[in-house]
Amino acid sequence: MKNLQPLKKLPKSFYTRDILTVAKELLGKVLVKKEGRAMLAGKIVEVEAYDGSIDEAAHTFIGRTKRNEIMFNEGGYFYVYFTYGAHFCCNVVTGKKDHGTAVLIRAVEPLAGIKRMSLNRFNKILLSEKEKLNLTNGPGKVCEAFGITKGHYGIDLTGERIFILDRPKLKSSQIEISKRIGIKKSVELPWRFYIKDNPYVSKK
DNA sequence: CCACGGATTGGCT
DNA sequence: GCCAATCCGTGGA
Numbered sequence: 491m492k493n494l495q496p497l498k499k500l501p502k503s504f505y506t507r508d509i510l511t512v513a514k515e516l517l518g519k520v521l522v523k524k525e526g527r528a529m530l531a532g533k534i535v536e537v538e539a540y541d542g543s544i545d546e547a548a549h550t551f552i553g554r555t556k557r558n559e560i561m562f563n564e565g566g567y568f569y570v571y572f573t574y575g576a577h578f579c580c581n582v583v584t585g586k587k588d589h590g591t592a593v594l595i596r597a598v599e600p601l602a603g604i605k606r607m608s609l610n611r612f613n614k615i616l617l618s619e620k621e622k623l624n625l626t627n628g629p630g631k632v633c634e635a636f637g638i639t640k641g642h643y644g645i646d647l648t649g650e651r652i653f654i655l656d657r658p659k660l661k662s663s664q665i666e667i668s669k670r671i672g673i674k675k676s677v678e679l680p681w682r683f684y685i686k687d688n689p690y691v692s693k694k
Numbered sequence: 695c696c697a698c699g700g701a702t703t704g705g706c707t
Numbered sequence: 708g709c710c711a712a713t714c715c716g717t718g719g720a
Contacts, residue, residue, distance in 0.1 A: 538712070547712065557705065574713050575702030581712085594712055630713050673712055 499653045505565030505584055509591040512565065512584040513539040514683050517665060520655040521598055523636050530606055530636050532598030532626055534654075536684035536691045538670045540581070542590035546675035550590030560644045561592050568645040568652055570638060577630030580638050582647065582654070596671070596682075598626045599690040600635070607635035628692045660685065 500519065505512060516534050523530045542550025542561070549558040549571065560569045561583055569581040569592050581592035600607055600622075605615050607625055611634055617625070626632045633639070638652075645652050668682045671693060684691045 540712070549712080552706080555706075571712080572704065573711055575704075575711090577713050579712060596712085628713070634714095670712070674710095 496656075498656045499648065500656050502564075502566045502648055504656075505582065505647065506586060507565070507584070509539050509541055509584040509589075509593065510681070512582070513537050513593045513681070514665060515659060516582065516593055516595075516654070517683055517685050518657050518660045520601060520657060521595065521632075521636075521652075522655060523638070523652045524650060525606075525637075528603060528606065530603035531601045531655075532632070532636075533601055533657075534595060534597075535599050535688040536595075536597035536682070538594040538596055538683075539681040540592055540594060541681075545679060545681075547670065547673040547677075547679075548590065548592075550592075558590070561590050562588050565591075566647050568642055568647055570633070570640060570643045572640060573630075578633040578639055579629040580633055580636075580642070594629055595632055596629045597684070597690050597692045598632055599688060600625055606637075610637050611635050623689055625690075627690045 516537050519534050521532050521534055540548035542548040550561045560567050563583055564587040565584040567583040569583050570578055572578055581594050583592045585591040608615050608617055611625055626635045647653050664686050666684050666686050667680050670682045
C-alpha cells in the first residue's frame with residue numbers, strides 16, 4: 491500500500507515562503523514536464539539557493555535586468571537561463587515579490603519518461619549503468635534531459651506545462667548541506683542542499 | 695579514478 | 708571585451 495500520498499501540485503503558498511525553507515523542502519518533490527500525453531518526471535535530489543539581496547553569486551545581485559526579471563516576481567515561476575555558451579539551467583522562483591530569490595535545480599532522479607530523457611541526452615535509448623546515472627546529475631543535464639530551454643522562461647508552476655508534485659517532507663537527517671558548486675563569489679554560503687546517499691547527486 | 699582546460703553564446707560593463 | 712549557477716574529453720596515475 492505505497493503511494494497513498496496524493497499526487498498534488500505544490501500550491502503557490504509553498505513557493506512564496508523564505509528561500510532556504512523552500513530549497514530544503516523541494517528535496518524529494520517531483521519535477522514534472524508534460525508533453526501532450528507524455529510526461530517527464532524526476533525526484534529533486536539536489537538544489538542551491540540564490541538570494542540577490544545578500545548573495546553576490548545570484549543573478550539578481552546587480553539589480554533588475556531583462557534576463558533576471560522573473561526572479562523579482564513572487565514565488566512559483568520558472569527561471570531558465572543559458573550559460574557557458576551551451577547549457578540551460580532551471581530554477582524555481584521563491585519568496586515575495588521584489589525579493590529576487592530562486593532555487594537552482596541541480597539534479598533529479600529520473601522517474602518517468604526515461605526513454606525520452608535518454609534520447610534527449612545521448613540520442614539513444616539503451617544506456618549503460620554509468621550513462622543512466624549520468625542522465626540528470628547536474629543542472630545542465632536536467633535541462634537537456636527534460637528538453638527545457640529559453641522557451642520555458644517564466645512558466646507559472648501552478649499551471650499545466652511544468653509543475654512540481656508534493657511528496658512527504660524529508661527528515662533533516664536525510665539532508666546534506668554544503669557550499670555551492672561552480673561559483674566564484676559568495677562561495678562560503680552553505681546554501682547547497684542534497685539528499686544523503688542519493689546516486690543522482692552531482693557531487694559529494 | 696582524478697585533474698585540467700577548451701568549447702561557445704549571450705549578457706552586461 | 709570579459710566571463711559565466713557547466714559539461715565533456717583527454718591524459719596521466
